[in-house]
Amino acid sequence: MNHNPDCILSIRGISKSYPSISSSHTVLSNLSINFKKGEFTVLLGPSGCGKSTLLKIISSMILPDSGEIYISNIPVHTPDRKRILMLQDDNQLFPWLTVKKNILFAVHTSQGERRSCNLENLLTLTGLEKYADYYPHQLSGGMKKRTALARALAGNPEILLLDEPFASLDEGIRRTLQQSFINIWKEYQLTVLLVTHDIREALISGQRIVVMNAHGTIICDERNPLSGTAHPQEEEFFTLYKKYYKLISNF
Amino acid sequence: MKKTGERTGWIFLLILLWVALIRIGGFSPLILPSPRDVLKALYEGFTQGNLGWQILISMGLVLTGLTAASVSALLFFLVSVSSRAGKSFIETLTIIFHPLAGIALLPVVILWFGTGALSIVFIILHSALWPMVTNLSAGYQSLPETYLMVGRNYELSKWRMSTKIILPGSLPYILAGLKISWSRSWRALISAEMIFGAVFKTGGVGWYIFSRRVFMDTPGMFAGITVVIIIGILMEDLFFGILEKKTVLKWGMSLES
Numbered sequence: 001m002n003h004n005p006d007c008i009l010s011i012r013g014i015s016k017s018y019p020s021i022s023s024s025h026t027v028l029s030n031l032s033i034n035f036k037k038g039e040f041t042v043l044l045g046p047s048g049c050g051k052s053t054l055l056k057i058i059s060s061m062i063l064p065d066s067g068e069i070y071i072s073n074i075p076v077h078t079p080d081r082k083r084i085l086m087l088q089d090d091n092q093l094f095p096w097l098t099v100k101k102n103i104l105f106a107v108h109t110s111q112g113e114r115r116s117c118n119l120e121n122l123l124t125l126t127g128l129e130k131y132a133d134y135y136p137h138q139l140s141g142g143m144k145k146r147t148a149l150a151r152a153l154a155g156n157p158e159i160l161l162l163d164e165p166f167a168s169l170d171e172g173i174r175r176t177l178q179q180s181f182i183n184i185w186k187e188y189q190l191t192v193l194l195v196t197h198d199i200r201e202a203l204i205s206g207q208r209i210v211v212m213n214a215h216g217t218i219i220c221d222e223r224n225p226l227s228g229t230a231h232p233q234e235e236e237f238f239t240l241y242k243k244y245y246k247l248i249s250n251f
Numbered sequence: 252m253k254k255t256g257e258r259t260g261w262i263f264l265l266i267l268l269w270v271a272l273i274r275i276g277g278f279s280p281l282i283l284p285s286p287r288d289v290l291k292a293l294y295e296g297f298t299q300g301n302l303g304w305q306i307l308i309s310m311g312l313v314l315t316g317l318t319a320a321s322v323s324a325l326l327f328f329l330v331s332v333s334s335r336a337g338k339s340f341i342e343t344l345t346i347i348f349h350p351l352a353g354i355a356l357l358p359v360v361i362l363w364f365g366t367g368a369l370s371i372v373f374i375i376l377h378s379a380l381w382p383m384v385t386n387l388s389a390g391y392q393s394l395p396e397t398y399l400m401v402g403r404n405y406e407l408s409k410w411r412m413s414t415k416i417i418l419p420g421s422l423p424y425i426l427a428g429l430k431i432s433w434s435r436s437w438r439a440l441i442s443a444e445m446i447f448g449a450v451f452k453t454g455g456v457g458w459y460i461f462s463r464r465v466f467m468d469t470p471g472m473f474a475g476i477t478v479v480i481i482i483g484i485l486m487e488d489l490f491f492g493i494l495e496k497k498t499v500l501k502w503g504m505s506l507e508s
């Protein structure tokens with residue numbers, strides 16, 4: 001067993017299948033992986049490989065059929081505010097609360113505030129200053145994602161689990177948001193696990209890239225050679241892009 | 252406001268038809284009074300009679316019954332979300348009592364509570380409770396799983412989960428339930444008042460209509476019916492209309508959309 005004190009999140013022998021019409025459909029089988037405190041990991045995999053399922057299991061939203069999730073070497077079975085999950089679903093904002101109040105939901109519900117949440121900061125960061133008093137149904141899909149991200153950050157988690165947070169954003173806002181998110185991650189020493197099917201996103205944001213194939217098996221787990229390089233060489237970028245492309249489409 | 256204009260137009264047309272019917276049919280005012288007679292009776296009802304007071308009594312009875320029904324519905328709902336057994340118990344109660352018309356209970360209610368205001372409130376409670384319970388649980392079932400996930404993620408207590416997420420999240424269904432409950436209890440109230448007579452000395456609008464019969468005051472009967480209709484329209488279009496505009500419509504949560 002891994003008792004590395006640096007290891008904040010440990011996934012051990014997770015299996016999960018969903019009941020389906022004919023038999024049961026296995027999504028994850030005997031999956032194990034460790035994450036170090038403060039690490040920014042990107043989990044890259046094709047659509048339907050079980051990324052969202054894995055994040056829901058890590059946050060204890062759903063329970064695995066077998067295996068355990070350990071936080072700082074303690075097994076956990078119910079959700080808590082230390083592990084905040086930003087869902088992939090558009091339906092995660094409360095329609096009866098404005099953007100501002102949706103974000104503050106994460107703060108108001110905490111017993112003792114650990115970090116005073118700077119609402120103005122979060123709104124600026126996510127480019128939502130002008131929309132603070134809008135209701136979710138008045139926002140575009142991308143703006144909803146940004147609100148959900150702001151809320152997740154306002155909750156001040158130790159581990160941030162992000163399910164395709166930058167998907168469906170315009171290219172411009174996506175780039176600035178990705179960059180500012182990296183700054184936040186550094187500033188608050190968050191442990192981040194970001195899930196995506198977008199190779200480019202994995203290459204520009206993660207310190208570590210974990211690749212999952214269509215059967216939910218981890219087939220590659222390595223340092224991102226481009227980590228920390230703001231403007232990578234085009235050639236290097238495309239070599240890596242092709243490599244990961246082959247990995248996720250080969251099954 | 253377009254809706255209000257259309258509604259007024261149709262009502263105006265219906266009044267024209269009414270006048271035309273009298274002209275063509277030559278009915279006696281004792282059978283079918285003219286709108287003018289009815290207006291006059293309405294005016295006299297307020298000035299010489301107790302119609303204003305009677306309206307207040309009716310509204311007071313309905314509000315009391317609806318409040319009692321809301322509180323009970325909330326309790327029933329809490330029981331039904333607290334456990335599997337609670338859920339099936341409340342479902343069974345609903346299946347038994349929901350189809351039972353309030354009027355069918357009258358003889359038993361009179362036996363238990365007499366012929367006073369308490370019996371009327373009980374009939375209203377019965378008429379309003381079951382649609383509320385049904386809609387509350389429909390609202391709960393329609394709640395996206397993701398809202399509850401967010402609540403669990405932020406470690407909300409059961410109480411906060413109910414008040415911060417489940418109740419606002421099911422508001423479209425709660426309002427729909429309230430609307431049905433209101434119209435059912437308003438109907439039940441008017442019928443019950445005719446049977447129970449002069450509760451609180453003067454009785455309510457139902458008793459006003461019924462008592463006109465004794466004097467063969469047909470315009471008076473029509474005046475009473477008009478009051479019942481106007482209150483119905485005001486509640487539907489104004490009260491619920493505004494309530495919806497300030498909540499579910501503003502939040503994009505309307506069931507129709």
Ligand SMILES: Nc1ncnc2c1ncn2[C@@H]1O[C@H](COP(=O)(O)OP(=O)(O)O)[C@@H](O)[C@H]1O
Pocket residue numbers: 018019027045046047048049050051052053054
């Ligand atoms: N609640 C569910 N019931 C049944 N099957 C599900 C459920 N959620 C996901 N699945 C199935 O599990 C597989 C993995 O889904 P998901 O974790 O959402 O993948 P990803 O996020 O990588 O696209 C898919 O085949 C999906 O259809």
Ligand SMILES: [Mg+2]
Pocket residue numbers: 048051052053088163
């Ligand atoms: Mg997914």
